[in-house]
Amino acid sequence: MNPTAPATAPKKATVAQYKAALRAAKRRNEAEPEIDFLNITAMLDMMTIILVFLLKTMATSSTSLPQSKDLTLPASILQSQPHQEGVAVIVTKSQILVGDNPNPVVTLPSPESRAQSGLDAQYKKNGINDLHIVPLADALLNVREIDKKVREKKGLDPNTSEAIVIVDETTPYRLLIEVLYTLGQSSFGKYHLMVLQSKKKG
Amino acid sequence: MADLSASQRSKIRRLSQPHEHTPDEAGGELNIVPFLDIIMNVLMFVLATVAVTFTTTIESTPPSAGGKGPRIVTESKSLNLTLFITNDGVSIKAAGGSIAPGCEGIGPGITVPARGTDPETHQPILDYAAVTTCCKRLKDQSQDFKDETQIRITASNNIAYRKIIETIDAVRQTETGEQLFPDVLFAVPR
Numbered sequence: 001m002n003p004t005a006p007a008t009a010p011k012k013a014t015v016a017q018y019k020a021a022l023r024a025a026k027r028r029n030e031a032e033p034e035i036d037f038l039n040i041t042a043m044l045d046m047m048t049i050i051l052v053f054l055l056k057t058m059a060t061s062s063t064s065l066p067q068s069k070d071l072t073l074p075a076s077i078l079q080s081q082p083h084q085e086g087v088a089v090i091v092t093k094s095q096i097l098v099g100d101n102p103n104p105v106v107t108l109p110s111p112e113s114r115a116q117s118g119l120d121a122q123y124k125k126n127g128i129n130d131l132h133i134v135p136l137a138d139a140l141l142n143v144r145e146i147d148k149k150v151r152e153k154k155g156l157d158p159n160t161s162e163a164i165v166i167v168d169e170t171t172p173y174r175l176l177i178e179v180l181y182t183l184g185q186s187s188f189g190k191y192h193l194m195v196l197q198s199k200k201k202g
Numbered sequence: 203m204a205d206l207s208a209s210q211r212s213k214i215r216r217l218s219q220p221h222e223h224t225p226d227e228a229g230g231e232l233n234i235v236p237f238l239d240i241i242m243n244v245l246m247f248v249l250a251t252v253a254v255t256f257t258t259t260i261e262s263t264p265p266s267a268g269g270k271g272p273r274i275v276t277e278s279k280s281l282n283l284t285l286f287i288t289n290d291g292v293s294i295k296a297a298g299g300s301i302a303p304g305c306e307g308i309g310p311g312i313t314v315p316a317r318g319t320d321p322e323t324h325q326p327i328l329d330y331a332a333v334t335t336c337c338k339r340l341k342d343q344s345q346d347f348k349d350e351t352q353i354r355i356t357a358s359n360n361i362a363y364r365k366i367i368e369t370i371d372a373v374r375q376t377e378t379g380e381q382l383f384p385d386v387l388f389a390v391p392r
Contacts, residue, residue, distance in 0.1 A: 013206045018214075021206055025218035040234075074364040076258060077371045083259045118359070131265075131390065164259065167363050170323070173287075174359035176366070177265055177390055184264025192259035195367055 070094055074169040075198035083192040086162035087143050089136075091179055093168050098139040105139045111170065118174040131181040140186035160189035167193070260370060265388045279346040283337070283383065286391075287357035287369055289326050291315040292333050296340060305336035325362050330372035337373050337382050353383035356391050 013021070071092040090097040093111070095104035106123055121128040123135055147161045163183050167176060180191060206214070286293040291312040294301040302309030314333050316326035341347050353373050357366060373383045 013210060018206060018210050021210075022214045022217060025214045029218045029220055040238075073257070074367040076260065076367050077374070078258045078260060080258050082257045083261070169362060169364035169367075171363040172359055173357040173361045173363070173366060173391075176363055177388060180262075180388060181265050181390070189263065191262045191264070193262060193367075194257055194259050197256040197258050 071166070071168050072170075073166070073194060073196045076195040077198060078195065079197055082194065083162075083164065086164040086190075086192055087140075087147055087188070088164045088166060089140075089179065089183065091165070091167040091171050091175065093170060096133075096136060096179065098136070099143050101139070105135050106133065108175075111172070118172075118178045131178045132185060133178055133182045136179065136182045137186050140183065140188065144187055160187055162190045162192065163188045164192045164194055260367070260386065262386055262388060265390050279344075281340060281343075281347045281350050282354075283340065283350075283373075284354040284356065284389065285333075285369060285373065287326075287328070287355070287361050287365060288312070289316070289319070289358060289360070291326065292328060292369065294333075294336060294340070301336065301340070305332070305339055323362065324360075325365055328365065328369065330368060331377075333369065333372040334376055334382070338376055338380070341382055351381070351383055352385045352387060354387045354389045356389040358391065 071090065087099055088097075092108075094108050096106040096108065097103075098105050106119065109120060118128075118131075119133055123133050124130040125132045125134055144161055148158045151158045151161065165179070165183070167179075183191065280297060282297040284295040286295065292314040293311075294305070294313040299308040300310060301307075301313045303311040303313060303315065305313055313336060314329050317329055318327045319325070320327055337353075341350070355366065355369060355373075370386050373386075375381050375384070
Protein backbone atom coordinates (compact mmCIF):
# COMPACT_ATOMS: atom_id res chain seq x y z
CA MET A 1 0.00 0.00 0.00
CA ASN A 2 1.32 3.40 -0.93
CA PRO A 3 1.26 5.80 1.98
CA THR A 4 1.58 8.80 -0.27
CA ALA A 5 -1.63 7.99 -2.15
CA PRO A 6 -4.41 10.47 -1.45
CA ALA A 7 -7.12 9.25 0.95
CA THR A 8 -10.34 8.31 -0.80
CA ALA A 9 -13.17 10.83 -0.10
CA PRO A 10 -16.17 9.39 1.73
CA LYS A 11 -18.77 8.15 -0.65
CA LYS A 12 -21.68 10.61 -0.97
CA ALA A 13 -25.17 9.25 -0.19
CA THR A 14 -27.43 8.79 -3.14
CA VAL A 15 -30.84 10.48 -3.41
CA ALA A 16 -32.52 7.15 -2.71
CA GLN A 17 -30.50 6.72 0.46
CA TYR A 18 -31.33 10.26 1.53
CA LYS A 19 -35.06 9.67 1.02
CA ALA A 20 -34.91 6.39 2.91
CA ALA A 21 -33.18 8.15 5.81
CA LEU A 22 -35.82 10.90 5.75
CA ARG A 23 -38.66 8.35 5.85
CA ALA A 24 -37.00 6.54 8.73
CA ALA A 25 -36.57 9.81 10.66
CA LYS A 26 -40.20 10.75 10.07
CA ARG A 27 -41.34 7.34 11.34
CA ARG A 28 -39.17 7.75 14.44
CA ASN A 29 -40.50 11.20 15.23
CA GLU A 30 -44.07 10.38 14.43
CA ALA A 31 -46.13 11.04 17.58
CA GLU A 32 -49.00 8.82 18.56
CA PRO A 33 -52.25 10.41 17.34
CA GLU A 34 -53.53 12.38 20.33
CA ILE A 35 -57.29 12.48 20.93
CA ASP A 36 -57.77 16.12 21.89
CA PHE A 37 -61.54 16.11 21.37
CA LEU A 38 -64.28 13.58 22.03
CA ASN A 39 -66.66 12.50 19.31
CA ILE A 40 -69.90 13.26 21.07
CA THR A 41 -72.15 13.29 18.03
CA ALA A 42 -73.85 10.05 19.06
CA MET A 43 -74.44 11.36 22.58
CA LEU A 44 -75.88 14.62 21.24
CA ASP A 45 -78.25 12.67 18.99
CA MET A 46 -79.46 10.75 22.00
CA MET A 47 -79.77 13.91 24.10
CA THR A 48 -81.85 15.60 21.40
CA ILE A 49 -84.24 12.67 21.24
CA ILE A 50 -84.61 12.63 25.03
CA LEU A 51 -85.15 16.41 25.09
CA VAL A 52 -87.91 16.21 22.48
CA PHE A 53 -89.52 13.35 24.40
CA LEU A 54 -89.35 15.28 27.69
CA LEU A 55 -90.79 18.46 26.20
CA LYS A 56 -93.64 16.52 24.62
CA THR A 57 -94.42 14.72 27.87
CA MET A 58 -94.36 17.92 29.89
CA ALA A 59 -96.55 19.74 27.39
CA THR A 60 -99.29 17.11 27.50
CA SER A 61 -98.93 16.35 31.18
CA SER A 62 -101.04 17.98 33.82
CA THR A 63 -97.87 18.76 35.73
CA SER A 64 -97.46 21.74 33.45
CA LEU A 65 -100.53 23.29 35.01
CA PRO A 66 -99.73 26.93 35.74
CA GLN A 67 -99.86 27.75 39.42
CA SER A 68 -100.52 31.34 40.24
CA LYS A 69 -102.11 33.50 42.89
CA ASP A 70 -105.41 33.03 41.09
CA LEU A 71 -105.20 29.25 41.05
CA THR A 72 -103.53 27.27 43.83
CA LEU A 73 -104.33 23.59 44.07
CA PRO A 74 -104.78 21.90 47.45
CA ALA A 75 -102.42 19.08 48.42
CA SER A 76 -103.42 15.48 49.05
CA ILE A 77 -101.62 12.39 50.33
CA LEU A 78 -102.92 10.47 47.31
CA GLN A 79 -99.97 9.19 45.25
CA SER A 80 -101.73 7.66 42.25
CA GLN A 81 -101.18 8.74 38.66
CA PRO A 82 -103.44 11.60 37.56
CA HIS A 83 -106.26 10.82 35.17
CA GLN A 84 -105.57 12.53 31.85
CA GLU A 85 -108.77 11.87 29.88
CA GLY A 86 -111.58 14.36 30.27
CA VAL A 87 -112.76 17.89 29.75
CA ALA A 88 -110.95 20.38 31.97
CA VAL A 89 -113.14 22.64 34.08
CA ILE A 90 -111.07 25.24 35.92
CA VAL A 91 -112.39 27.27 38.84
CA THR A 92 -109.97 30.00 39.85
CA LYS A 93 -110.41 32.75 42.41
CA SER A 94 -111.89 35.04 39.78
CA GLN A 95 -113.39 32.97 36.95
CA ILE A 96 -114.61 29.64 35.60
CA LEU A 97 -113.03 28.25 32.42
CA VAL A 98 -114.01 25.26 30.31
CA GLY A 99 -111.64 23.21 28.13
CA ASP A 100 -109.02 25.07 26.14
CA ASN A 101 -111.13 28.20 25.78
CA PRO A 102 -109.23 31.10 27.38
CA ASN A 103 -112.40 33.21 27.63
CA PRO A 104 -114.04 32.79 31.04
CA VAL A 105 -117.51 31.28 31.12
CA VAL A 106 -118.32 33.08 34.35
CA THR A 107 -116.52 35.90 36.13
CA LEU A 108 -116.82 35.25 39.84
CA PRO A 109 -118.00 37.79 42.41
CA SER A 110 -116.14 38.61 45.61
CA PRO A 111 -115.23 35.65 47.87
CA GLU A 112 -117.50 36.87 50.65
CA SER A 113 -120.65 36.90 48.52
CA ARG A 114 -120.06 33.57 46.81
CA ALA A 115 -119.25 31.83 50.10
CA GLN A 116 -122.85 31.98 51.26
CA SER A 117 -125.01 31.49 48.19
CA GLY A 118 -122.60 30.67 45.41
CA LEU A 119 -123.00 32.56 42.17
CA ASP A 120 -125.42 35.43 41.65
CA ALA A 121 -129.03 34.77 40.60
CA GLN A 122 -128.31 36.16 37.11
CA TYR A 123 -126.29 33.01 36.37
CA LYS A 124 -128.94 30.61 37.70
CA LYS A 125 -132.05 29.14 36.13
CA ASN A 126 -134.35 29.36 39.17
CA GLY A 127 -133.02 32.04 41.46
CA ILE A 128 -130.03 32.30 43.74
CA ASN A 129 -130.69 29.04 45.61
CA ASP A 130 -130.57 26.99 42.41
CA LEU A 131 -127.43 24.96 41.80
CA HIS A 132 -127.56 25.02 38.02
CA ILE A 133 -125.13 27.55 36.49
CA VAL A 134 -126.62 28.38 33.08
CA PRO A 135 -123.52 29.84 31.29
CA LEU A 136 -121.45 26.87 32.44
CA ALA A 137 -124.09 24.42 31.26
CA ASP A 138 -124.22 26.16 27.85
CA ALA A 139 -120.44 25.95 27.49
CA LEU A 140 -120.46 22.31 28.57
CA LEU A 141 -123.14 21.52 25.99
CA ASN A 142 -120.76 22.38 23.12
CA VAL A 143 -117.83 20.59 24.73
CA ARG A 144 -119.97 17.54 25.45
CA GLU A 145 -120.92 17.20 21.76
CA ILE A 146 -117.25 17.17 20.76
CA ASP A 147 -116.32 14.83 23.60
CA LYS A 148 -119.17 12.50 22.64
CA LYS A 149 -117.73 12.09 19.14
CA VAL A 150 -114.23 11.62 20.53
CA ARG A 151 -115.45 8.91 22.90
CA GLU A 152 -117.33 7.18 20.07
CA LYS A 153 -114.15 7.11 17.98
CA LYS A 154 -112.15 5.81 20.93
CA GLY A 155 -114.67 3.08 21.60
CA LEU A 156 -115.67 4.50 24.99
CA ASP A 157 -119.19 4.90 26.33
CA PRO A 158 -120.55 8.03 24.58
CA ASN A 159 -123.52 8.39 26.93
CA THR A 160 -121.41 9.99 29.64
CA SER A 161 -118.34 12.20 29.68
CA GLU A 162 -115.61 12.68 32.21
CA ALA A 163 -114.36 15.97 33.60
CA ILE A 164 -111.07 16.96 35.18
CA VAL A 165 -112.07 19.51 37.80
CA ILE A 166 -109.29 21.92 38.70
CA VAL A 167 -110.37 24.08 41.60
CA ASP A 168 -108.57 26.73 43.62
CA GLU A 169 -108.08 25.72 47.27
CA THR A 170 -110.00 28.70 48.63
CA THR A 171 -113.15 27.98 46.61
CA PRO A 172 -116.13 27.67 48.96
CA TYR A 173 -118.03 24.37 49.07
CA ARG A 174 -121.20 26.00 47.77
CA LEU A 175 -119.54 27.05 44.50
CA LEU A 176 -117.84 23.65 44.17
CA ILE A 177 -121.17 21.88 44.50
CA GLU A 178 -122.79 24.23 41.98
CA VAL A 179 -120.06 23.42 39.45
CA LEU A 180 -120.25 19.66 40.14
CA TYR A 181 -124.05 19.70 40.00
CA THR A 182 -124.01 21.55 36.66
CA LEU A 183 -121.51 19.02 35.33
CA GLY A 184 -123.81 16.20 36.44
CA GLN A 185 -126.75 17.83 34.70
CA SER A 186 -124.67 18.16 31.51
CA SER A 187 -124.10 14.38 31.24
CA PHE A 188 -120.67 14.41 32.90
CA GLY A 189 -120.95 11.27 35.01
CA LYS A 190 -117.48 11.15 36.50
CA TYR A 191 -115.14 13.76 37.94
CA HIS A 192 -111.45 13.77 38.59
CA LEU A 193 -110.62 16.41 41.19
CA MET A 194 -107.08 17.53 40.54
CA VAL A 195 -104.83 18.02 43.56
CA LEU A 196 -101.11 18.24 44.23
CA GLN A 197 -99.31 15.22 45.61
CA SER A 198 -98.00 15.64 49.13
CA LYS A 199 -96.19 13.29 51.50
CA LYS A 200 -97.91 14.44 54.68
CA LYS A 201 -101.47 15.06 55.74
CA GLY A 202 -102.93 18.58 55.90
CA MET B 203 -23.68 2.57 3.35
CA ALA B 204 -22.71 6.03 2.33
CA ASP B 205 -22.79 8.78 4.95
CA LEU B 206 -25.21 11.61 4.69
CA SER B 207 -23.76 15.05 4.34
CA ALA B 208 -24.31 17.70 7.04
CA SER B 209 -26.80 19.56 4.93
CA GLN B 210 -28.76 16.36 4.26
CA ARG B 211 -28.87 15.49 7.99
CA SER B 212 -30.02 19.02 8.79
CA LYS B 213 -32.75 18.80 6.19
CA ILE B 214 -33.89 15.41 7.48
CA ARG B 215 -34.08 16.77 11.06
CA ARG B 216 -36.14 19.73 9.89
CA LEU B 217 -38.54 17.78 7.75
CA SER B 218 -39.08 14.91 10.17
CA GLN B 219 -40.27 17.13 13.05
CA PRO B 220 -44.00 16.63 13.78
CA HIS B 221 -45.88 19.80 13.05
CA GLU B 222 -49.02 21.12 14.85
CA HIS B 223 -52.29 21.23 12.95
CA THR B 224 -53.83 24.63 12.56
CA PRO B 225 -57.55 24.91 13.43
CA ASP B 226 -58.33 24.82 9.72
CA GLU B 227 -56.58 21.48 9.37
CA ALA B 228 -58.24 19.74 12.36
CA GLY B 229 -60.29 17.40 10.28
CA GLY B 230 -63.21 19.83 9.94
CA GLU B 231 -64.31 19.18 13.57
CA LEU B 232 -65.81 22.03 15.54
CA ASN B 233 -64.48 22.43 19.07
CA ILE B 234 -67.74 22.44 21.02
CA VAL B 235 -66.23 21.88 24.45
CA PRO B 236 -66.76 25.51 25.61
CA PHE B 237 -70.30 25.36 24.30
CA LEU B 238 -70.95 22.17 26.27
CA ASP B 239 -69.51 23.79 29.39
CA ILE B 240 -72.02 26.62 29.08
CA ILE B 241 -74.90 24.21 28.40
CA MET B 242 -74.01 22.12 31.46
CA ASN B 243 -73.93 25.22 33.67
CA VAL B 244 -77.26 26.42 32.35
CA LEU B 245 -78.75 22.94 32.79
CA MET B 246 -77.60 22.76 36.41
CA PHE B 247 -79.07 26.20 37.08
CA VAL B 248 -82.40 25.28 35.45
CA LEU B 249 -82.66 21.99 37.34
CA ALA B 250 -81.87 23.72 40.62
CA THR B 251 -84.46 26.44 40.16
CA VAL B 252 -87.37 24.62 38.53
CA ALA B 253 -89.83 23.30 41.10
CA VAL B 254 -91.40 20.10 39.85
CA THR B 255 -94.92 19.51 41.10
CA PHE B 256 -96.72 16.24 40.75
CA THR B 257 -100.47 16.11 40.56
CA THR B 258 -103.02 13.41 41.13
CA THR B 259 -106.78 13.13 40.83
CA ILE B 260 -109.50 12.16 43.30
CA GLU B 261 -112.33 10.29 41.61
CA SER B 262 -115.93 11.18 42.35
CA THR B 263 -119.40 11.22 40.86
CA PRO B 264 -122.07 13.95 40.63
CA PRO B 265 -123.65 15.15 43.89
CA SER B 266 -126.40 12.77 44.85
CA ALA B 267 -128.98 15.08 46.37
CA GLY B 268 -131.42 16.41 43.79
CA GLY B 269 -129.21 15.39 40.88
CA LYS B 270 -129.42 12.67 38.29
CA GLY B 271 -126.14 11.13 39.38
CA PRO B 272 -125.68 7.73 40.93
CA ARG B 273 -126.63 7.43 44.56
CA ILE B 274 -124.72 5.69 47.27
CA VAL B 275 -125.47 1.98 47.50
CA THR B 276 -127.23 1.44 50.80
CA GLU B 277 -127.39 -1.98 52.30
CA SER B 278 -129.19 -2.99 55.44
CA LYS B 279 -125.96 -3.84 57.23
CA SER B 280 -123.89 -0.91 56.01
CA LEU B 281 -122.36 1.88 58.03
CA ASN B 282 -123.41 4.49 55.45
CA LEU B 283 -121.22 7.24 56.88
CA THR B 284 -121.84 10.91 56.20
CA LEU B 285 -119.42 13.65 57.25
CA PHE B 286 -120.69 17.16 57.68
CA ILE B 287 -117.96 19.80 57.89
CA THR B 288 -119.09 22.93 59.67
CA ASN B 289 -117.39 25.97 61.15
CA ASP B 290 -117.65 24.26 64.57
CA GLY B 291 -116.01 20.99 63.51
CA VAL B 292 -116.87 17.70 61.85
CA SER B 293 -120.17 16.01 62.50
CA ILE B 294 -120.31 12.32 61.65
CA LYS B 295 -123.53 10.50 60.94
CA ALA B 296 -123.84 6.73 60.59
CA ALA B 297 -126.79 4.52 59.69
CA GLY B 298 -127.84 4.40 63.34
CA GLY B 299 -127.79 8.16 63.85
CA SER B 300 -125.40 11.02 64.61
CA ILE B 301 -122.23 10.13 66.46
CA ALA B 302 -121.91 11.94 69.77
CA PRO B 303 -118.96 14.22 70.65
CA GLY B 304 -115.83 12.25 71.36
CA CYS B 305 -117.01 9.51 68.99
CA GLU B 306 -118.80 7.78 71.86
CA GLY B 307 -122.15 6.29 70.88
CA ILE B 308 -125.14 8.01 69.36
CA GLY B 309 -126.10 11.50 70.37
CA PRO B 310 -126.46 15.13 69.32
CA GLY B 311 -123.56 17.55 68.89
CA ILE B 312 -120.38 17.92 66.87
CA THR B 313 -118.50 14.60 66.81
CA VAL B 314 -115.05 16.14 66.39
CA PRO B 315 -115.10 19.81 67.46
CA ALA B 316 -112.83 22.34 65.72
CA ARG B 317 -109.73 23.48 67.58
CA GLY B 318 -110.41 27.11 66.75
CA THR B 319 -110.63 29.39 63.76
CA ASP B 320 -107.81 30.49 61.49
CA PRO B 321 -107.65 34.30 61.89
CA GLU B 322 -106.45 34.79 58.29
CA THR B 323 -108.74 32.50 56.33
CA HIS B 324 -111.61 32.43 58.87
CA GLN B 325 -111.75 28.68 58.32
CA PRO B 326 -112.11 26.17 61.18
CA ILE B 327 -108.98 24.38 62.38
CA LEU B 328 -110.12 20.77 62.14
CA ASP B 329 -108.77 17.84 64.12
CA TYR B 330 -108.06 15.42 61.27
CA ALA B 331 -106.36 12.85 63.50
CA ALA B 332 -109.51 12.59 65.63
CA VAL B 333 -111.64 12.23 62.46
CA THR B 334 -109.41 9.37 61.27
CA THR B 335 -109.55 7.68 64.69
CA CYS B 336 -113.33 7.99 64.84
CA CYS B 337 -113.83 6.60 61.32
CA LYS B 338 -111.56 3.67 62.12
CA ARG B 339 -113.41 2.97 65.38
CA LEU B 340 -116.76 3.01 63.55
CA LYS B 341 -115.46 0.73 60.78
CA ASP B 342 -113.99 -1.73 63.28
CA GLN B 343 -117.29 -2.08 65.13
CA SER B 344 -118.54 -4.87 62.89
CA GLN B 345 -117.20 -7.27 60.30
CA ASP B 346 -120.10 -6.18 58.05
CA PHE B 347 -118.43 -2.78 57.63
CA LYS B 348 -115.04 -4.21 56.72
CA ASP B 349 -115.56 -3.98 52.94
CA GLU B 350 -117.36 -0.64 53.01
CA THR B 351 -115.32 2.04 51.27
CA GLN B 352 -117.86 4.73 50.43
CA ILE B 353 -118.39 7.89 52.42
CA ARG B 354 -120.57 10.88 51.74
CA ILE B 355 -119.13 14.31 52.46
CA THR B 356 -120.99 17.56 52.76
CA ALA B 357 -120.04 20.92 54.21
CA SER B 358 -121.26 24.36 55.12
CA ASN B 359 -121.36 26.77 52.18
CA ASN B 360 -118.28 28.74 53.22
CA ILE B 361 -115.94 25.77 53.90
CA ALA B 362 -112.93 26.00 51.59
CA TYR B 363 -112.13 23.30 49.05
CA ARG B 364 -108.81 22.74 50.80
CA LYS B 365 -110.61 21.66 53.98
CA ILE B 366 -112.69 19.22 51.94
CA ILE B 367 -109.58 17.63 50.42
CA GLU B 368 -107.87 17.42 53.82
CA THR B 369 -110.95 15.73 55.27
CA ILE B 370 -111.01 13.28 52.34
CA ASP B 371 -107.37 12.47 53.16
CA ALA B 372 -108.29 11.97 56.82
CA VAL B 373 -111.01 9.42 56.03
CA ARG B 374 -109.05 7.74 53.22
CA GLN B 375 -106.61 5.82 55.41
CA THR B 376 -105.01 5.67 58.83
CA GLU B 377 -101.46 6.80 59.65
CA THR B 378 -100.35 3.20 59.25
CA GLY B 379 -101.83 3.00 55.75
CA GLU B 380 -104.90 0.95 56.64
CA GLN B 381 -107.65 1.73 54.14
CA LEU B 382 -110.82 3.29 55.56
CA PHE B 383 -113.14 5.11 53.13
CA PRO B 384 -111.37 6.05 49.88
CA ASP B 385 -114.53 6.41 47.74
CA VAL B 386 -115.96 9.87 48.26
CA LEU B 387 -119.35 11.18 47.20
CA PHE B 388 -120.33 14.79 47.61
CA ALA B 389 -123.72 15.75 48.93
CA VAL B 390 -125.59 19.03 48.81
CA PRO B 391 -126.11 20.63 52.24
CA ARG B 392 -129.72 21.17 53.17
